[in-house]
Amino acid sequence: MSEETWEAAGQESRRGFLNAALGFFTLAVTVGVMSPVGMFLWPRGQKTAAGRATAMKLPLAEVPVGEAKFFRFLNKPAVVIRPNEQEAVALSAVCTHLGCIVKWSESKGEFDCPCHGGRFDAKGAVLGGPPPKPLTAYAARIEDEYLVIEEA
Numbered sequence: 001m002s003e004e005t006w007e008a009a010g011q012e013s014r015r016g017f018l019n020a021a022l023g024f025f026t027l028a029v030t031v032g033v034m035s036p037v038g039m040f041l042w043p044r045g046q047k048t049a050a051g052r053a054t055a056m057k058l059p060l061a062e063v064p065v066g067e068a069k070f071f072r073f074l075n076k077p078a079v080v081i082r083p084n085e086q087e088a089v090a091l092s093a094v095c096t097h098l099g100c101i102v103k104w105s106e107s108k109g110e111f112d113c114p115c116h117g118g119r120f121d122a123k124g125a126v127l128g129g130p131p132p133k134p135l136t137a138y139a140a141r142i143e144d145e146y147l148v149i150e151e152a
């Protein structure tokens with residue numbers, strides 16, 4: 001084989017390798033981007049005939065006592081807290097004033113709305129500020145090693 005033929009074969013081999021690497025990279029990026037989108041669009045849990053989740057389970061280990069875990073439920077932001085080992089409280093995280101997302105203040109033991117200073121207690125009752133009504137409550141119970149949250 002002549003030197004030019006060897007060189008051409010080497011270039012063809014490099015081109016094939018680069019095409020395969022580019023294809024693999026494109027596939028990895030596509031899967032990496034689409035997985036979270038898919039999990040957002042199709043959350044774990046039971047669904048109604050209309051396709052909306054009405055119940056879901058969270059591993060208990062994901063919600064330590066005294067801490068809050070934010071998640072999406074009924075296609076809206078929601079939060080669950082465990083005041084103690086036996087109890088769980090699940091609420092909509094959407095402020096009842098103008099719809100901002102509340103934040104949990106562990107030090108104060110209450111939800112604070114960053115928009116206009118609304119405050120809610122750990123069960124969603126209004127403590128102060130402009131919110132006209134409590135946070136929407138969901139049914140929550142501890143079942144084995146899971147928190148089960150259902151539409152109330």
Ligand code: FES
Pocket residue numbers: 095096097098099100113114115116117118129130131
């Ligand atoms: S939106 Fe929460 S206090 Fe206004």
